[in-house]
Amino acid sequence: MNHSTLIIKANNQPTVMERLMQVTRYRGFSINKLNMQKLSDKDLEIIMSVDSRNPIENLSRQLLKLVDVVDISISNS
């Protein structure tokens, strides 16, 4: 099992959290910890710890394709 933490910068849109959760579940990752914070009226930061047998890039690359996801950094700690 791989443990990773994603730090996601996203646009503050009503659909963005739901879509992040949907893609995470569909790609076979379970969420251990989740924190969402509004940085400004336009920007969100989401810190999400996930587990999976799949490489984390399989998730981060799918999430980065989402229109409202601006940036993702990965921490394997």
Added chain:
Amino acid sequence: MLELNAVQNNTALDQDSGSQTDEVKELMNKQQLTGAQIVMQVLQQQGVDSIFGYPGGAIMPIYDALYDSDIKHYLCRHEQGVAFAAVGYARAGRKTAVCMATSGPGATNLITGLADAYADSIPLVAITGQVPTTAMGTDSFQEVDIISLAMAATKHCFQVTCVDDLQSVLEQAFAIAGSGRQGPVLVDIPKDIQLASTLLTAKTELAITPIPQFSQATMAIAKTLISEASKPVLYVGGGVGMAGAVEELRAFAQTTGMPSVSTLKGLGAVDPECDCFLGMLGMHGLKAANLAVQECDLLVAVGARFDDRVTGKLAEFAPHAKVIHLDIDVAEINKRRCADAALIGDLKTMLPELMTDLKIVAWRKHCTSMKLDYAYDYNYPGEDIYAPAVLKALSDVTPKTAILTTDVGQHQMWATQHMVFSRPENFLSSGAIGTMGFGLPAAIGAQISRPDALVITVTGDGSIMMNIQELATLKRYQIPVKIVLIDNSRLGMVRQWQELFFSERYSEIDLSDNPDFVALAAAFEIKSQRITKKSEVEAALTEMMSHQGPYLLQISIDEYHNVWPLVPPDTANHEMIEASS
């Protein structure tokens, strides 16, 4: 134009003046338009001249604006037909298509078509009506949370809750649908937003995500891999056609001399006349194609994604091969098969750079020999019609410019095996999610997209009943689609699997009580005939092809005919079975 109509309502603009001053243009740009009028305005600005849809309560203001518009609307008879017609239109014409439906069931009926478009990377903009913002979230009549439902079936979805955002959202929808790896975008517009007024503004400047630029270092590695290969294979996917890179791919195949294989959606990308084109690979792939891939020492995957129907048992797919993977979508890299060199970017740019002279005479000869050795035998004893032979005969009399659509099942696999496709945009089949009911509405959309092309749909007696109501659309618009119905009175592919893998326990596959298809066609004033004997095929095809309007040719075949070869589930592609034991 709506813009002009709006101006005429409020000012005495002389349309015949021919030249509009900057002041008049400025004035026009300041006119109040309703949200519904904005929709029509943006569609026209995007060059949309045809749309597919079905009206209903929550989208009535948009249909009212459509009434004044030059845009041609095609009324299908079910929203799933609407979505598939749009898919056919987009694929045949290589352009973004638009479909519309009302809230609730209208919108949910679009979902299968959106999922199909998403999985096959087809650019669509779907516009749905929604209950007024004041009623949203109250379980009101025909209210469905379509955003939540569409999320997994679209590249992106928007819900417009302020009319001032509408123009920009629609422009973004077109930009997202048509850029990068293309796909469907849904725009949900509540009824009060359609009715509200706002100012039309200049077209929004959108920040388009740039196409990724491949790494020159990786390109050098990839070129080395190619030059060192002695048994390379070019594995061609649907991304080639989507990128408009058919010419670049053909030049690459010709210069390198690499034998090539194709996915279902890649068919038509490689020149079918090329003697080293081995056909489709995978579960129902051609034997030579599968064996070449299993034997190769380098696989150059171009716009393909190592789908499970292609690879068979993944761990044993192309077991000796290094992999070069070219794609516009980085998320496809290492998803199912790790690449030794991954090139992310525009295939049109990357393929010419990757071109390398190769000396692989012996390998080419081996592949062409396999192609000849394992070619199909179309001789079939008796008077019954043999589906592979009839589809080969159909292919032989079909012009290269024709468009073929299929449904899903045995007929679809036979079409891929026995027909020849000259361009990807001439072969439209539901690839990734395999949607029965695709063929007829997709053919309707394709014919509207390319009115001068001959459009044929090859379907089955299970599939055609999934969207049979679209015969009414053929009738209404006199769309001259030719329907070739391969009828075995069964859900043939399910029956085949039950025969092979479920001990001949035939569960719910009997369709022998289907309606009389000739009588059904007659009810829609569509000319048709049914044939049952091999000797009738030639004349029937001639009659169908020479008929000016829509035509249905019902071809009855034996229910026990199977599609061969077949790679059983979780089996390597070289372990295909070729006939019932």
